[in-house]
Amino acid sequence: MVAVVRGLCCVLITMGGVEMSQAQDVERLTSSVGPVMALSDDEVLELIPTRAGLRFTGCPNCTGGTQENQLWWTIEEPHSVYCQHCDLRYPNDLYPDDQSLHVVNSRGETHEYPYWDDDDGYHHFFQAKGWYVQREYFQDVARWLAELYVATGEEKYARRSALILRRFAEVYPGYLVHFDYPFRQKILWSGEEDFPYPVPAFRAAKWSWWAYMDISEDLLKTYEVIRDSGALSADDQQLIETNLFHAMVGFINNYEPALTNMDPTLLRSLIWAGRVLHEPEYIHDAVRRIGLLTRQQFFADGAWREGAVSYHNQTTRGLGILVDLLDGYSDLPGYTTADGARFDVLDVGEQLPILGRAHEVPNLLRYPNGRVVAFHDTWAREGSEPTQRSQSAILPELGHAWLGSGEGDGQVQTHLHFSGGYGHQHRDVLGMTLFAGGQERIGDMGYTHTRYRAWTTTTLSHNTVTVDGLDQQPGSLENPSDGALTLFVPGKDDLLAVVEADGRRAYPGLVDDYRR
Ligand SMILES: [Zn+2]
Numbered sequence: 057m058v059a060v061v062r063g064l065c066c067v068l069i070t071m072g073g074v075e076m077s078q079a080q081d082v083e084r085l086t087s088s089v090g091p092v093m094a095l096s097d098d099e100v101l102e103l104i105p106t107r108a109g110l111r112f113t114g115c116p117n118c119t120g121g122t123q124e125n126q127l128w129w130t131i132e133e134p135h136s137v138y139c140q141h142c143d144l145r146y147p148n149d150l151y152p153d154d155q156s157l158h159v160v161n162s163r164g165e166t167h168e169y170p171y172w173d174d175d176d177g178y179h180h181f182f183q184a185k186g187w188y189v190q191r192e193y194f195q196d197v198a199r200w201l202a203e204l205y206v207a208t209g210e211e212k213y214a215r216r217s218a219l220i221l222r223r224f225a226e227v228y229p230g231y232l233v234h235f236d237y238p239f240r241q242k243i244l245w246s247g248e249e250d251f252p253y254p255v256p257a258f259r260a261a262k263w264s265w266w267a268y269m270d271i272s273e274d275l276l277k278t279y280e281v282i283r284d285s286g287a288l289s290a291d292d293q294q295l296i297e298t299n300l301f302h303a304m305v306g307f308i309n310n311y312e313p314a315l316t317n318m319d320p321t322l323l324r325s326l327i328w329a330g331r332v333l334h335e336p337e338y339i340h341d342a343v344r345r346i347g348l349l350t351r352q353q354f355f356a357d358g359a360w361r362e363g364a365v366s367y368h369n370q371t372t373r374g375l376g377i378l379v380d381l382l383d384g385y386s387d388l389p390g391y392t393t394a395d396g397a398r399f400d401v402l403d404v405g406e407q408l409p410i411l412g413r414a415h416e417v418p419n420l421l422r423y424p425n426g427r428v429v430a431f432h433d434t435w436a437r438e439g440s441e442p443t444q445r446s447q448s449a450i451l452p453e454l455g456h457a458w459l460g461s462g463e464g465d466g467q468v469q470t471h472l473h474f475s476g477g478y479g480h481q482h483r484d485v486l487g488m489t490l491f492a493g494g495q496e497r498i499g500d501m502g503y504t505h506t507r508y509r510a511w512t513t514t515t516l517s518h519n520t521v522t523v524d525g526l527d528q529q530p531g532s533l534e535n536p537s538d539g540a541l542t543l544f545v546p547g548k549d550d551l552l553a554v555v556e557a558d559g560r561r562a563y564p565g566l567v568d569d570y571r572r
């Protein structure tokens with residue numbers, strides 16, 4: 057998976073499928089790894105955290121930023137963190153981390169997580185935030201060093217990358233399992249507990265903050281490049297493969313597939329593990345799970361079950377990457393799974409016709425100015441090219457229809473939304489939006505990570521009918537709130553166009569008739 061192509065005026069490096077133009081990238085990478093290359097081996101080892109850390113610890117001194125993401129760590133001042141908005145460094149005299157959680161890990165070592173408590177008794181883990189960023193930083197540096205080794209052939213980069221990788225393999229087994237979510241009290245466990253942990257699936261993680269990202273793709277790609285560089289002995293390789301990579305996959309395999317918009321992220325790293333570690337079972341498992349995801353979680357009209365275009369795009373793009381990654385894969389000669397299956401010149405895309413339909417969905421859900429038709433948790437700032445003309449259409453199984461007419465500046469679109477709730481939903485059945493005269497006249501706020509998020513999901517914040525001042529029911533697989541299309545006349549040219557949907561399941565027991 058690594059190729060170096062040398063030419064007269066430029067050199068292309070490919071690592072993990074990424075192409076770089078050499079001169080520019082070598083300069084950038086050299087500068088990026090500079091602070092780490094300036095340290096001794098022992099100093100580097102000192103800075104690789106023995107604790108996984110926590111991502112979500114906000115700044116109690118200011119109101120900048122969102123979702124407890126204000127603090128940051130840099131290698132220049134490695135023993136504290138600072139706020140990116142008000143510059144205050146933590147911990148400090150006003151916010152001392154004078155209390156601690158002590159948890160004995162799976163190796164019998166006590167891990168201390170110091171914290172400061174606010175008036176509500178909420179723990180702020182300033183130092184653990186530093187460890188979190190530090191761990192991510194050294195993960196990046198390991199990969200940059202590997203890329204530099206490929207680009208320059210200089211062994212010093214491979215040796216430094218190997219040092220980091222080996223250290224991660226030493227410390228990872230002792231990391232605590234943690235629950236790390238914005239504005240929720242963090243929880244630490246030893247890692248010896250039986251699954252399931254008492255939090256929602258994938259929320260107990262050991263490497264990152266969310267278990268979907270717990271197999272380090274960056275470190276796998278790093279290892280692939282430097283494995284045969286001479287910087288890693290056979291024992292080192294054994295340690296890294298067993299204690300780090302197989303252990304990461306083993307942790308994740310304690311979860312049943314959740315089949316969410318994060319599955320492609322998880323499966324991408326699982327496929328990389330299969331490729332790098334020559335473990336065909338990982339590849340077969342990934343292909344099986346891709347099949348489950350596409351068969352069970354898309355509507356027949358091609359829309360991702362959650363409806364929100366942002367999550368539709370995240371999922372379909374993620375699946376597209378998996379299809380490319382697996383393209384042409386063959387198991388080693390003679391290999392078969394326990395039930396006799398094997399892959400030869402794999403073409404997963406061919407088996408997933410729904411993806412073709414899915415790619416059309418964001419093209420359809422576009423206002424004339426190119427902005428996405430935001431509903432549910434869709435980032436309203438997203439979009440692509442303006443449309444040349446508008447016409448009526450439906451996504452009947454998702455539950456969304458629109459009447460459109462006109463060309464260029466004269467385009468008009470009226471959207472009627474009546475989908476259920478299958479994740480990231482708003483309580484917006486029979487919500488309408490209107491685009492006319494070059495602008496979105498009646499809109500949906502879509503997604504936000506600000507304090508207004510709760511408001512954006514309410515029925516009252518949408519252009520629909522709120523009954524008795526109550527929110528619609530949120531909808532789920534067990535209690536669907538989905539509306540039903542009762543009439544759709546697309547019209548053509550200047551002919552009458554009509555759409556009507558019944559949304560009574562959004563207010564069960566409260567309404568006899570709820571139509572628009
Ligand atoms: Zn601040």
Ligand SMILES: [Zn+2]
Nearest residue numbers: 432482500502
């Ligand atoms: Zn909304």
